[in-house]
Amino acid sequence: GADPEDVILSSFKVLDPEGTGTIKKEFLEELLTTQCD
Numbered sequence: 001g002a003d004p005e006d007v008i009l010s011s012f013k014v015l016d017p018e019g020t021g022t023i024k025k026e027f028l029e030e031l032l033t034t035q036c037d
Helices: 004-014 023-032
Strands: none
Touching: none
16 A cells, blocks of 8 residues: 555645645635535
């Protein structure tokens, strides 16, 4: 199977489209409040 650390890092890369190594608060907030269903 996949290495759990690689899976987690890959997931966060989706949340970091600019590849900066950080997630913008506004982006995460919008994602969490609009992707309910």
